[in-house]
Amino acid sequence: MEDILVHLSECVEYGKADKNTPFPPQMKGQDGASEFAARALAENISPEAILSKALIPAMDRVGIKFSEKKIFVPQMLLSARAMASAMVHLKPYFVSGTIKKKGTFIIGTVKGDLHDIGKNLVSLMIEGSGWDVVDLGVDVSADKYVAAIQENPGAFVGLSALLTTTMANMEEIVTKIRDVKKDIKILIGGAPVNNDFRLKIGADFYSPNPQGAVEYLKNSA
Numbered sequence: 001m002e003d004i005l006v007h008l009s010e011c012v013e014y015g016k017a018d019k020n021t022p023f024p025p026q027m028k029g030q031d032g033a034s035e036f037a038a039r040a041l042a043e044n045i046s047p048e049a050i051l052s053k054a055l056i057p058a059m060d061r062v063g064i065k066f067s068e069k070k071i072f073v074p075q076m077l078l079s080a081r082a083m084a085s086a087m088v089h090l091k092p093y094f095v096s097g098t099i100k101k102k103g104t105f106i107i108g109t110v111k112g113d114l115h116d117i118g119k120n121l122v123s124l125m126i127e128g129s130g131w132d133v134v135d136l137g138v139d140v141s142a143d144k145y146v147a148a149i150q151e152n153p154g155a156f157v158g159l160s161a162l163l164t165t166t167m168a169n170m171e172e173i174v175t176k177i178r179d180v181k182k183d184i185k186i187l188i189g190g191a192p193v194n195n196d197f198r199l200k201i202g203a204d205f206y207s208p209n210p211q212g213a214v215e216y217l218k219n220s221a
Contacts, residue, residue, distance in 0.1 A: 004043065005054040008036035008086060012058035012128075015078025017085040023078055037086035047093040048100075051130055055083055055090075059128045063211025073117070076210075080124040087127060094132065101132045102221045106148045107158035108136030110173055113166035118190060122158060122210045129214050142176035149181055156217060159203070161190040171201040178202065185220060187213055 011017075011033040014024045018032040031039075040050050062079045065071045093099045105126050109119050116138050127133045134148055134155070149155060157177065161167040167190065174186055186203040189210075198206040205216050 004036055004040045004045065005050065007031070008033055008040060008050065009054040009058040011036060012055060012079055012082045012086060013061050015075060015082050017078075017082040021082075032085065033082040034085040034088065037089040041089055047090050047098055050086075050090060051099060051128075055086060055128050056130065059083055059125050059214075060211075063125060063209070063214060067209045067211050073121075076121060077117070080121055083128045084124055087124075099130070102130045103217070104132045104134060104152045104155040105158060105217065106134045106136065106145065106152060106155050107160065108140030108145065109138040109160045109162075110166055111139055111141045111169045113161050113163055113169075114138045115160075115162035118162065118210075119158075119160040122160070122189065122213055125210045125214050126217060129218065131217065140173075142173040145173055145177055146180050149177065149184060156185045156187065156220070158187045158189070158213065160188075161193060164192045167192050167197065170197075170203070174201045174203055187216065189213065 014027065016024065016027045016032040018034040019030065021032050022028055037050060062076060066076050090099065094101065107119055107123055109116055123133050123135050134152060136144055136148060145157065149157065159170050159173060161170060170188055177184060177186060187205045188198055188203045189207055193206060195206045207213050207216065
């Protein structure tokens with residue numbers, strides 16, 4: 001049992017999604033995260049154990065290495081892809097309620113912005129930490145955020161922007177969200193964003209990397 005979870009965790013950490021994935025070179029031809037996740041379930045390892053003992057620790061290590069600049073976006077994307085391939089096998093258990101969710105996180109790239117790499121990384125890392133993620137996609141208006149909040153009481157919200165021209169739309173969105181639900185926790189991120197801007201628009205948290213958002217949610221759940 002432990003061997004399967006160790007292998008699964010290593011596959012996620014190093015970006016080995018499945019047997020056909022050529023990365024990393026030293027694991028070429030070997031089973032990947034998808035195969036090990038399926039094998040773990042077949043051997044009656046609980047979905048919660050797979051999540052808590054393999055996937056979450058792996059993405060924690062990835063997040064720490066990224067924040068310490070020991071790896072960069074391409075490696076992080078490979079790890080996120082590997083985690084997503086394992087999560088395919090676990091998602092039915094989230095839906096059925098077998099895995100208890102820590103909460104709901106609504107995320108999107110704000111109106112006018114079509115960039116999604118950063119948003120996708122945050123989504124995958126938060127989902128891998130045991131949260132139900134509602135991904136609204138890109139070019140998300142304030143009204144779309146508000147509708148998602150009304151459909152998901154108690155959710156946290158994340159706003160992403162990559163352009164200085166679109167980060168300005170965050171303020172409008174935060175204001176409209178606050179008009180509907182004053183006490184909701186709003187996280188922001190993206191290349192042009194910083195903590196001073198967070199304070200200016202009245203958001204609750206800013207992080208320059210996905211790991212910061214994961215840690216904030218972990219401490220807030």
